[in-house]
Amino acid sequence: MENKTKIMYWITMIRILKPKFSIKLYLFVILQCILIFVPNLQLILTQKIGDILPQSIAGGDYEDMIILLAIQAGAMLGLQLLHATIKVIDIQLKSQYKCYLEEKLHTKLSKVKIPLLERAETHNQISTLYRVIQELGFPLLKNLINFIQTILTLLVMLYIMRNIHWGVIAIIVVVSFVNVLAVQKYIKKQMDIYREISEPERKAKYFSGLFVDKEIVNEIRMFRIAKLILSKWKLLLIDIENKQMNLAKRQEYLYAGIQIITHILQFFMFLILIFFTHFTIGTYMLVSQGILQLQTTARDLVDSIKNIQEITGYLPSYFCVMQLEEEDGEQSDSNQHFHNLNKEIRLVDVSYKYENANTYALHKVNLSIKSQEKVAIVGHNGSGKTTLVKCILGLYDNYIGEIYYDDISLRRYSRDSIRQHISVLLQEFGKYPMTLEENIALDFRNDALDIPKDDVVDKKLFDALHVSDSDDFIRKLQTGIKTSLNPIYENGVDLSGGQWQKIGLARAYYKNADIVFLDEPTSAIDPLSEHRLFTGMLQHLSDKTAVILTHRLGICRWVDKIIVMENGSVIEMGTHQQLMQQGGRYCEMYQKQTTWYGETENILKKELVKQ
Ligand SMILES: Nc1ncnc2c1ncn2[C@@H]1O[C@H](COP(=O)(O)OP(=O)(O)O)[C@@H](O)[C@H]1O
Ligand SMILES: [Mg+2]
Known part of the structure; x- marks a missing residue:
C-alpha cells in the first residue's frame, strides 16, 4: 500500500468517526491533555523534595517537606482518578463506535450488488473485516490521540531532565526505534496471515455449524457422515492453527529479542550515569524516577505507533468492503421511477x-x-x-x-x-x-x-x-x-x-x-x-x-x-x-406427468381391489 493511499484512508476514516459521540471524544482529549502534565509535575516535586531533604533533616524542620509530600500524594490521587475516568470513557466509546461501524457495514452489505455477494473473495474480505472492525472505531482515534499525547509528554519530560547526560537520552531513543522497526515487520506478517486464514476459517465455521443445523442433522445421522464432516473440519482447523502458531512463535521470539536488546542498552545507560554525571540528592531522585517514567512513556509511544501501524494494515479491508459496488450506485443512471406496468x-x-x-x-x-x-x-x-x-x-x-x-x-x-x-x-x-x-x-x-x-x-x-x-x-x-x-x-x-x-x-x-x-x-x-x-x-x-x-x-x-x-x-x-x-417438449413432459399420475392411480386401484 502506498503512503499516499495510507494517508487518504486515515483522513477518510477520521472524517467518518469524528462527528460521532463528539462530547465524549472532546472530554477524552481534554483528559489526555491533563495527562501530559501530571507525570511531569511529579518529577518536579520529586526533585524539589530531594533538594530540601538535607536541610530538613539537618534543621529538624519538616514543614515544607510535608507540604510537598501532600501535593505529591494529591497528584498521585488525581492521576489515578484520571486514569480511571479515561478507562471508562474508553470502554464506552469503543463499544459505541463498534456498533456504529457495524451498522454502517450492515447497511452497506444490504445494498451491495448480489453477484458480488456470490463471490468467495467478497466473503473473505467481509470476514477479515468482521475480525478487525472494532479496532477501526475508537482505537483508531485513541491511538492517534495517544501518539500526540505521548510525544508532548516526552518533550516536556526531556525538558525537565535536560541536565542529564545526553547518552542516556540517546539510548532511550535507540531502544524505542528498535521496537518500532521490529513491530512493523511483525504486523505485516500478521495481516498476511489474517488474509490467508479467512477462507479456511469460514469453511471450518460452516462445517462445525452443520452439527446443529436442524435441516442437516438428520441427514448427517442417516448417512453416517459425522466422521467425514469432522475430518474436513479438522483438516481446516489444523491448517489455521499451524499458521497461527507460526505467527505466535514469531511474536514471542521477536519480543524476547527486543527485551534482550533493551536490557543490554540499559546496562550501558547506568554505566554512563555512574561515570559521567554528578548528582545532588534531588537530581538523583529526578533521574531515577525520570528514567522510569521516560521508559514508560517511550513504551506508550512505541505502543501507539505499533497500534497505528496495525490499524493502517486493517484499513484496506474496510475500504475494500465499503467500496463494493452498490445496486443503485452513484455511477448508475437509475433515476427512473416505476409506477405500474401498463404494457x-x-x-x-x-x-x-x-x-x-x-x-x-x-x-x-x-x-x-x-x-x-x-x-x-x-x-x-x-x-x-x-x-x-x-x-x-x-x-x-x-x-x-x-x-x-x-x-x-x-x-x-x-x-x-x-x-x-x-x-x-x-x-x-x-x-x-x-x-x-x-x-x-x-x-x-x-x-x-x-x-x-x-x-x-x-x-x-x-x-x-x-x-x-x-x-x-x-x-x-x-x-x-x-x-x-x-x-x-x-x-x-x-x-x-x-x-x-x-x-x-x-x-x-x-x-x-x-x-x-x-x-x-x-x-x-x-x-x-x-x-x-x-x-x-x-x-x-x-x-x-x-x-x-x-x-x-x-x-x-x-x-x-x-x-x-x-x-x-x-x-x-x-x-x-x-x-x-x-407435440414438442412440453407435450412430452405433460404426457409423462399425466401418465405417471394415471398409472399410479391404476396401480393403487388394483392393489385396493386385491385387498
Ligand atoms: N450462484 C451460482 N453460481 C454458479 N452457477 C449457478 C449459480 N446458480 C445457478 N447456477 C447454475 O445456473 C444454471 C441455471 O440454474 P437455475 O436458474 O437455478 O435453474 P432452475 O431454476 O431452472 O432449476 C444451473 O446450471 C446452475 O448450476
Ligand atoms: Mg430454480
Missing part, C-alpha cells in the same frame, strides 16, 4: 453467465410478459428459470441484452421503485425467527403502497392466510398467528417444509403488488393442498401480472402463456392447447 415486461437477447461457470445459464432469451398476463415458466432443473427471474427482478444486473419494463430499460429504473411493485416467493425464501404474523406481514405495513388501519391489516392477513391454504394448520397452533416460529428461540415452534412454503406464499399475497413472481411455489406441498393452492392462486392473481415457475404442469392449463426452457434457452412458447398440438 409489458420484454426481454431482448438476454444472456447470463455466472462468474465461475463455463457455460451460459441463460442464452439469448427473448420473451414478453404482458400486463395482467399469467405466465408459467417450465423446464428441467438447472434450465435457467430461477436465473431468468433474478435478472427480471434486477437482482442480477450484469446480464447481456436488455430487459424492458414498458419500453424503458430495467437498468434505468431505481431498483427500489421496481421492487415496491413486485411480490415474490423466491425458491430460497426467508424463514425469520419472528412470529408467524411478522413472517407474513414483514415491513409491508409501512410500505408506501398502503398504510391501512389495524382491522384492515387483519383482514388482509387473514385473506392471505386463506388463499395460501395456511388457515387450517394455523388454527391448530396454540397461539395462532402470534406463535413464534423457529424452535431455537423460547416458545418457538417449527413448521414443516410445506407449511413454510405456504407462509412464503401468504407473504407474497399479503404484499398485494400488481406483479407477482412465484418460483416453484408448490414444490414441497401435498397434491390436495396443491390443488386448493392453484385455485386460490389463480383467483388472487386474476387482475395481476403473474409469473409462476414450476415443475408441476397441472396449472399450465389455466395460464395464458407457457414458456418452456432448456439449457438456458426458450425452446417453446404458447398456450397449453398450442403446445400440446405442437
